[in-house]
Structures are given as C-alpha cells and as structure tokens.
Amino acid sequence: MSIRVLFFASLADAAGTRERTVEAAGITDVISVFDRCTADAPALESYRTSVLLALNSEFARPSSPVRDGDEVAFFPPVSGG
Amino acid sequence: MSIRVLFFASLADAAGTRERTVEAAGITDVISVFDRCTADAPALESYRTSVLLALNSEFARPSSPVRDGDEVAFFPPVSGG
Amino acid sequence: MFSLTREPIDTARISRSLQQPEDGALVVFEGIVRNHARDKAVRYLEYEAYESMALKKLEEVGTTARSRFDIRDIAIVHRLGHMEIGEASTVIVVASAHRGAAFEACRFAIDTIKEIVPIWKKEFYTDGEVWIEGAR
Amino acid sequence: MFSLTREPIDTARISRSLQQPEDGALVVFEGIVRNHARDKAVRYLEYEAYESMALKKLEEVGTTARSRFDIRDIAIVHRLGHMEIGEASTVIVVASAHRGAAFEACRFAIDTIKEIVPIWKKEFYTDGEVWIEGAR
Numbered sequence: 198m199s200i201r202v203l204f205f206a207s208l209a210d211a212a213g214t215r216e217r218t219v220e221a222a223g224i225t226d227v228i229s230v231f232d233r234c235t236a237d238a239p240a241l242e243s244y245r246t247s248v249l250l251a252l253n254s255e256f257a258r259p260s261s262p263v264r265d266g267d268e269v270a271f272f273p274p275v276s277g278g
Numbered sequence: 279m280s281i282r283v284l285f286f287a288s289l290a291d292a293a294g295t296r297e298r299t300v301e302a303a304g305i306t307d308v309i310s311v312f313d314r315c316t317a318d319a320p321a322l323e324s325y326r327t328s329v330l331l332a333l334n335s336e337f338a339r340p341s342s343p344v345r346d347g348d349e350v351a352f353f354p355p356v357s358g359g
Numbered sequence: 360m361f362s363l364t365r366e367p368i369d370t371a372r373i374s375r376s377l378q379q380p381e382d383g384a385l386v387v388f389e390g391i392v393r394n395h396a397r398d399k400a401v402r403y404l405e406y407e408a409y410e411s412m413a414l415k416k417l418e419e420v421g422t423t424a425r426s427r428f429d430i431r432d433i434a435i436v437h438r439l440g441h442m443e444i445g446e447a448s449t450v451i452v453v454a455s456a457h458r459g460a461a462f463e464a465c466r467f468a469i470d471t472i473k474e475i476v477p478i479w480k481k482e483f484y485t486d487g488e489v490w491i492e493g494a495r
Numbered sequence: 496m497f498s499l500t501r502e503p504i505d506t507a508r509i510s511r512s513l514q515q516p517e518d519g520a521l522v523v524f525e526g527i528v529r530n531h532a533r534d535k536a537v538r539y540l541e542y543e544a545y546e547s548m549a550l551k552k553l554e555e556v557g558t559t560a561r562s563r564f565d566i567r568d569i570a571i572v573h574r575l576g577h578m579e580i581g582e583a584s585t586v587i588v589v590a591s592a593h594r595g596a597a598f599e600a601c602r603f604a605i606d607t608i609k610e611i612v613p614i615w616k617k618e619f620y621t622d623g624e625v626w627i628e629g630a631r
Contacts, residue, residue, distance in 0.1 A: 205545050206615035207626040247628070251613070254548035270545055270613075274629040277542060277549075277573060277614025278526050278585050278605055286409050287479035288490040328492070332477070335412035351409055351477075355493040358406060358413075358437060358478025359390050359449050359469055371507040380530040380580050386601075387523035393592065394516040444516050456529065458605060465522075466598050 198222065198265050200230055205272035208248065211240040212271075219269075227252055228259035230269045247273060279303065279346050281311055286353035289329065292321040293352075300350075308333055309340035311350045328354060360434040361417040363410060368436050368450045377434045377454050384458040386465040390449035392442045396491075402483045406439045406448060409477040413437070416476040420468050428464035430455040435468060437478060448480075496570040497553040499546060504572050504586045513570045513590050520594040522601040526585035528578045532627075538619045540578045545613040549573070552612040556604050564600035566591040571604060573614060584616075 200219045204212040212234060219233050227250050235241045241248075250257045251270040263269060281300045285293040293315060300314050308331050316322045322329075331338045332351040344350060360377065374385055392404050421433045434452045442448055451468045455461035472478075473493060480491045496513065510521055528540050557569045570588045578584055587604045591597035608614075609629060616627045 203545065205613065206543060206617070207628070210626070249613075251545070251548055254545075254551055256611075270548070272545060272613055273615065273626070275609065275611065275613050276616045276627040276629040277544070277612050278609040284409065286477065287407060287481070288492070291490070330477075332409065332412055335409075335415055337475075351412070353409060353477055354479065354490070356473065356475065356477050357480045357491040357493040358408070358476050359473040370510070374506070374525070378527070378581065383527055383529040385523075385525040385527060385583075387521075387525070388594065388598075389510070389521040389523070390594070391514070391519055391521060393519040445514065458524065458526070458602075462524075462598060462602050466594075469594060 198224055200224060200263055201268045202230060202234060203268065203270040205270065207273050208241070208244055208271045211244060212238045225262060226259065227257050227261045227263060227269055230263060231271060234271070244273070249274060279305055281305060281344055282349045283311060283315060284349065284351040286351065288354050289322070289325055289352045292325060293319045306343060307340065308338050308342045308344060308350055311344060312352060315352070325354070330355060361414065361421050362436050363408060363414055364436060364438050365440045368438055368447045370447065370450050370452070373434050373436060373450060374452050377432055377452050379431065379454065381456060382431060382454040383456050384461045386453045386458070386461040388449070388451040388465050388469050389447045390469065392444050392446050392448060394444045396482055399484050401444065402485060403444065404442045404448070404483065405481045406442065407479050407481070408437070408439050412477050417472070420471045420476065423471070424464040424468050427467065429457070429460040430464045433464060433468060435472070437476070439478070497550065497557050498572050499544060499550055500572060500574050501576045504574055504583045506583065506586050506588070509570050509572060509586060510588050513568055513588050515567065515590065517592060518567060518590040519592050520597045522589045522594070522597040524585070524587040524601050524605050525583045526605065528580050528582050528584060530580045532618055535620045537580065538621060539580065540584070540619065541617045542575045542578065542584060543615050543617070544573070544575050548613050553608070556607045556612065559607070560589070560600040560604050564603065565593070565596040566600045569600060569604060571608070573608070573612070575614070
C-alpha cells in the first residue's frame with residue numbers, strides 16, 4: 198500500500214512538505230491518510246475541520262476508499278480567480 | 279420662426295431628406311413641426327405612432343414647445359449597440 | 360471615456376487606459392457584427408447616429424451606471440459607418456474593485472444603450488437592405 | 496480553450512481566437528491584482544495550483560457553462576506564479592449570438608472558479624505575507 202500525498206498552500210506549510218508518500222497497513226480511506234500525516238506533522242490537526250480532500254484529482258469525502266497507487270491531496274478552501 | 283429639422287434612418291428615407299428648415303407661423307410645439315413636414319412628405323404619416331421626437335438633442339414630447347432657432351429631430355426606435 | 364468613432368475599436372487599448380491600480384475586476388462587452396440576423400445572411404452593416412445627441416446619451420448611460428453601481432469607472436465607445444462581419448460596433452469596459460457590480464453595470468449599460476442612444480443599424484443582405492428598428 | 500499559464504495573459508488574443516462569424520456578443524472578465532486587500536497595501540501576489548486538478552476543474556466549469564447557458568463557446572485562462580499589481584490573474588471570454596446568456600455564463604464561470612478550482616492566492620504586504628483562503 199503506497200499513497201502519494203500532496204499538500205497545497207497553508208496545508209503545505211503545516212505539513213512541512215509539499216509531497217510525501219504514506220505506506221502503511223490500516224490506510225483504508227482518505228481521512229486515515231490525513232490521520233497518518235497528522236501523526237507526523239501535528240500542525241495539520243488545526244486544519245481538520247476546514248481541509249478540502251481530493252482523490253486522484255477529484256474532490257473526495259473523508260470516507261472515500263483509497264487503493265495502492267492513489268494520489269491524495271489536502272488543501273484549504275480555494276482562493277483563485 | 280425658423281426650426282432646423284433632422285431626420286434619421288427610415289425617417290430620412292420617408293422625408294426624402296436628412297435635414298430641412300421649417301419657417302412658418304403656427305409652429306408652436308414639436309408635433310406641429312412633424313405635421314408641417316408630413317404635409318410636404320406624406321410618406322412620413324405612417325411613422326406618426328412610432329416616431330421618436332427630440333428637441334435640442336434631448337427626448338421630447340409631442341407637446342414640447344419649440345422656439346426660434348431650435349433643433350428638432352425625428353427618428354425610429356433606436357437599434358444601436 | 361465616451362466616444363463615437365468611424366475607425367475599428369481597439370478594446371485592449373480602452374481597457375488599459377481605463378484601468379487603475381485599485382481595480383480588481385474588468386468586465387468588457389463587445390457587440391459584434393454577426394453573419395446572420397432574422398434568418399438572413401448578413402453581408403455587412405452600416406450604423407448611423409444623431410451624433411450630438413448620441414454622445415450626450417452615451418455620457419448619460421455612463422454617469423447613471425457610475426451612480427447606480429459600485430464601480431470605479433466605465434468607458435463606452437460606439438462605432439459608426441460601415442462594418443464587416445466580426446468587427447465590434449460597441450465596446451463597454453467597466454473597472455471595479457469587485458466583480459458583481461462590474462457585471463451588473465456593464466449589462467445595464469448595453470441594455471440602456473439599446474433603448475436610449477440614437478443610433479440605427481442597417482443590415483445589408485445579398486438581396487437588399489433594411490433599417491433595423493429597436494423595440495420602442 | 497482552458498489553460499494555466501505562468502506568462503502574462505493576452506486577452507485580445509484569446510478573444511480573437513475564440514470569436515466566430517456567428518457571434519454577436521463577447522463578454523470578457525479579467526480578474527486583476529489590485530493594490531489593496533483587507534485594508535492592507537498589497538505589493539504583489541503569488542498563485543499556486545494543484546495543476547492537474549485545476550485544469551480538469553477549469554474544463555468542468557467551461558463544459559457546465561456551455562450546457563447551462565445558450566452560448567457558443569467559452570475560454571478560461573488562469574495565470575500562476577508571481578503577479579504584479581494591475582496584471583490579470585484570470586481571463587474568461589464568452590462568445591454568443593446574444594448578450595444575455597454571455598453575461599450570465601461569464602458570471603457563472605468566475606463565481607464557480609472561486610468555489611471549485613484548486614488555486615490559492617498568497618498576498619505579499621510590506622510587513623509580511625498571507626495565504627488567502629476562500630469561503631468554504
């Protein structure tokens with residue numbers, strides 16, 4: 198099980214990285230990926246209620262299942278335009 | 279009493295001219311200018327209910343009074359833009 | 360900036376001359392000569408104006424837009440004379456801090472121009488020509 | 496045409512490449528870097544994107560606009576990276592036979608971009624910098 202994880206904007210600052218890999222048993226859904234990243238970077242915890250979740254370039258839910266090779270992204274509400 | 283009269287678009291075609299002068303006693307308001315022009319160019323009559331009236335570059339009413347030296351214009355509903 | 364011109368309208372130039380550092384949104388409308396109207400193929404158009412009054416009314420449209428909507432400025436240019444398919448007859452540029460007012464002011468401006476500015480369009484087809492009258 | 500770019504956006508070029516002879520109206524929106532925000536003087540901006548998803552979402556905005564409004568086509572370009580005051584971060588061009596649908600589609604597009612396209616703006620002031628978060 199290997200998930201590529203991307204962080205953007207303030208979430209990248211909190212994670213201390215823009216990209217990492219999560220390889221672990223017990224990773225079943227998007228929120229479990231976030232839990233695992235938060236264990237490594239506690240500053241992410243304060244974004245738990247506002248973070249937007251994406252799975253393979255599409256918006257996802259906390260319970261969306263992840264599979265080996267998936268790309269998960271965490272980011273704040275968008276401010277482009 | 280001398281009124282400069284302008285015609286635009288289809289009204290100019292009906293009047294047979296783009297500009298004329300009306301010099302006559304009995305000209306007191308904008309519609310009397312139109313009446314006088316219609317006497318000379320009967321094709322204008324069919325525009326009586328749709329014609330827009332202007333007096334010195336501002337929309338006017340049939341009863342708007344005219345004075346010596348005024349400029350009156352007759353034209354169809356606008357279609358610019 | 361409100362003007363009538365017989366030359367092609369340079370929209371980018373109008374936008375750049377209107378824009379100021381406090382503007383966060385520009386909304387631009389271009390009215391364009393299209394190749395068909397009323398189910399007929401249009402070859403070209405001619406626009407005629409009561410110029411002194413048209414200029415006064417364009418200014419009135421702009422002044423009203425500025426007072427009614429929270430915009431910083433508006434420019435309106437209307438072209439007259441002969442125009443080919445694809446050329447702009449009217450360009451409106453609205454500059455504003457925020458987008459909502461800019462959209463509303465631009466829409467108001469073109470709608471009002473089509474009601475009160477004394478300009479008329481003549482459409483030339485392969486088999487004739489017709490003065491177009493607006494809705495009264 | 497939907498794209499992300501790190502170069503200045505040439506609005507006139509996008510308009511001219513989108514426009515076809517059947518179009519009677521172009522409505523253009525330019526989102527511009529302005530010199531103040533949240534009561535602070537802004538020196539410059541940087542935009543960051545989740546690029547693969549942002550491009551997909553720009554296309555989704557355009558496709559939805561085309562299906563929901565009676566327009567012929569829409570182009571959306573969003574710039575990324577460093578931008579100075581007065582430069583356009585976003586340009587939307589809508590081409591249509593008639594103006595009403597063009598205004599509505601353009602407004603819909605910018606409103607939706609600000610909701611669903613993963614791009615973020617960082618404002619740089621004289622005394623610091625802040626990531627701006629949209630309303631969720």
